[in-house]
Amino acid sequence: MIDLPVMQFPVEKLINTARASRERAYAPYSGFRVGAAILTREGRLYSGCNIENASYSLTVCAERVAIYKAVSNGERQFAALAVIADSDDYCTPCGACRQVLAEFGREIKVYMCNRHGEYIVKDLSELLPLGFTLKKQDMGIEGGPGSGPVRVAEPVDR
Numbered sequence: 001m002i003d004l005p006v007m008q009f010p011v012e013k014l015i016n017t018a019r020a021s022r023e024r025a026y027a028p029y030s031g032f033r034v035g036a037a038i039l040t041r042e043g044r045l046y047s048g049c050n051i052e053n054a055s056y057s058l059t060v061c062a063e064r065v066a067i068y069k070a071v072s073n074g075e076r077q078f079a080a081l082a083v084i085a086d087s088d089d090y091c092t093p094c095g096a097c098r099q100v101l102a103e104f105g106r107e108i109k110v111y112m113c114n115r116h117g118e119y120i121v122k123d124l125s126e127l128l129p130l131g132f133t134l135k136k137q138d139m140g141i142e143g144g145p146g147s148g149p150v151r152v153a154e155p156v157d158r
C-alpha cells in the first residue's frame with residue numbers, strides 16, 4: 001500500500017469533488033443539499049450526495065453514500081473525508097456517519113466545509129470519542145470483526 005500522507009493530496013481537490021457531488025443531491029424534502037468525498041490512503045476518491053426519501057427516515061447522508069460506494073469498491077483504508085453543504089456554517093457529519101466512518105479507522109481527517117470551501121478539520125477520534133467498537137473478545141473469535149463466522153443473535157423470550 002502506498003499510504004499517501006493526506007498532506008500530499010490537494011485538499012482543494014477533495015473539497016471540489018464533494019462540492020460537485022452536492023450538485024447531484026436528492027433533497028426535495030429538506031432542501032438541504034450536501035456533498036461528500038472520501039480519499040483512500042492510496043489516493044483514490046469516491047463521492048456521495050444525500051439521498052432523501054418520502055418516508056424521511058430512509059434518507060441517507062452524503063458521507064455514508066461516499067463511504068458505502070468506496071467500501072463496495074473494495075476500499076477499507078481511508079485518509080480523509082470532506083463534507084460540504086450550501087451553508088455559511090461548517091457542515092459537520094451526524095453521529096451515524098461518524099460511527100460508520102469509525103468502522104474503518106479513527107485517524108481519518110474530516111474536513112468540514114462551508115459553502116465558500118473554507119473548512120475546519122479534525123481527526124475522527126476527536127469527533128467521536130469513545131465510539132462503539134467490538135473487541136475481539138466480544139466476538140469470541142481471533143481476528144475481531146469480519147474475520148470469523150457471524151454470530152446469530154439469540155431470540156428473545158416473549
Ligand SMILES: O=c1ccn([C@H]2C[C@H](O)[C@@H](CO)O2)c(=O)[nH]1
Nearest residue numbers: 030032034050061062092093094
Ligand atoms: O452532515 C450531514 C448533515 C445532513 N445531511 C443531510 C441529511 C438530510 O438529507 C439533510 C437534512 O438533514 O441533510 C447530510 O447528508 N450530511
Ligand SMILES: [Zn+2]
Nearest residue numbers: 061093094097
Ligand atoms: Zn450523517
